[in-house]
Amino acid sequence: MKVTIKDIAREAGVSISTVSYALNKKGRIVSDKHRRIIEIARKYNYVPNANARSLASGLSNNIGLLLYNSAGLTSPYILKCISTLSDIIGENYGWLALCQLKSPAIDLQDMRRYLGNSRSDGIIVFNAQLPKEVIALLSTAKTPYIVFGREQASCSYVCCDDAAGIREGFDALYARDKRKVLFISGCAEAEMDKDVRTQAYLGCIADHGLAFCQVVGGGYSREQTAAALGAYFAGGGETPQAIMAANDEMAYAAIHVLEERGLIPGQDVALIGFDDADPEHNDAIGLTSIRQPIGQMTRACIEYIYQIVEKDEPALLQQKYAPQLVVRAGTLL
Known part of the structure; x- marks a missing residue:
């Protein structure tokens, strides 16, 4: 029995x-x-028995993770975050309940539908800017929530200190006498003035008083990066001494574009990516990357939600975590 x-x-x-x-x-x-x-x-x-425990405690023992459609589920960084969240929750609490919203951004209708049909102890919103009306709804519903991966002044968040990471990578290139550094932004040109990584690159250029300043939009994808870099070179763009990419996927595309032009990454052009979500692959190809502390950030989100659940006290957590430049000789001269 x-x-x-x-x-x-x-x-x-x-x-x-x-x-x-x-x-x-x-x-x-x-x-x-x-x-x-x-x-x-x-x-x-x-x-x-999870159901019995839930009835007794009032907890569902799961946390909801909301992603909006444009985030996708193919990025190594996103997959690493989801996997790490799931592992940590599974070890200590229960389950991760993933919900991918179809709308291009999280809006009031999405959140009402989610709250009405889910039963989670709290919500982690992945890399999305929450409108004021959504924040007000969550506050009224008394649902613990936190934004992962993006700074937002009006609510709790954990994220990487992107600007510090870009500066560390740029300084490493500058120390190696690289004065012509091209940056591949994940954003469209109209949004670059709000993008932390792009603005950090432009700040480095200004701080060092450099004449070469080139930004191309890679859309956080290999395909868009290949097209953007191809257009840059086809239009007579000068070959840089180094390329910084706002994520590793765009850095991978840059490697192929350089090789197609007969240039050797790490010899003719230094290269730095961002995220280092797949360190084994980066080790294999020798890609230098700025590593986000995914483990620290995900654990902080989960502990924050259950701190509120257990103490029933509202709290505000706004935390940036320092990234780490992981130097691999294959692409950093």
């Missing part, structure tokens, strides 16, 4: 509530009694 929480309580000589507390407590084992309960549960391969 299936072992129940009552059986564990009887064998341990404690109450059912004590067993429930011990099995659901997060963190280190705090007493011999706690240890004994854990040992008995493991002996019988006991797994708490």
Whole structure:
């Protein structure tokens, strides 16, 4: 017969509530009694019933992750974030519930529909700017939420310090006497004035008083980057000494474009990507990249939501995490 929480309580000589507390407590084992309960549960391969636990605690033991359509699910960075979130939630809480919205941005109708049809302990909004009316709805619904990957003054967020990463990469190139650095932005030209990575590059150019300043739009994709760089060179654009890309996918495309022109990345043109979400692949091709601390950022999101859930206290978390320049000799001279 299936072992129940009552059986564990009887064998341990404690109450059912004590067993429930011990099995659901997060963190280190705090007493011999706690240890004994854990040992008995493991002996019988006991797994708490999620539905019963949810009814008792009022928690669903899952966190909703919202992505809007333009984010896509093909980027190594996005997939790494989803995988890491799922692993951390699975180890400590329950499940990650992914919802990809069809609209080009998260709007009031989307959020109302989501809140009405989901049951999550909190919401992580992936790299989206939340309108004021959506923030007001979430506040009224008293649903813990946090934005991942984008700074937003009016709500909680965790993100990488993109500007610091670009400066670190640019300074590494400058220290190697690279004065002609081309930047591949993920944004269209009309949006570059709001893009942190693009503006950080332009700031580096201004700080060093450099004459060469070239930005092409790569749309965070290999295809758009190949087309944009091809158009740049076809229009008589000067071959740079180095290329910085706002993500690794665009850096991969730049490698192919350079090779098609008979240039050797790492010898003729230095190259730096951003994210380093696939370090094994970057090791294999020798791509220098600015690594985002995905593990730290994802864990901070989850802990923030459950801190609010458990303490029932509103809080504001606005945290930027420092990236790391990972130098690989294949593309950085």
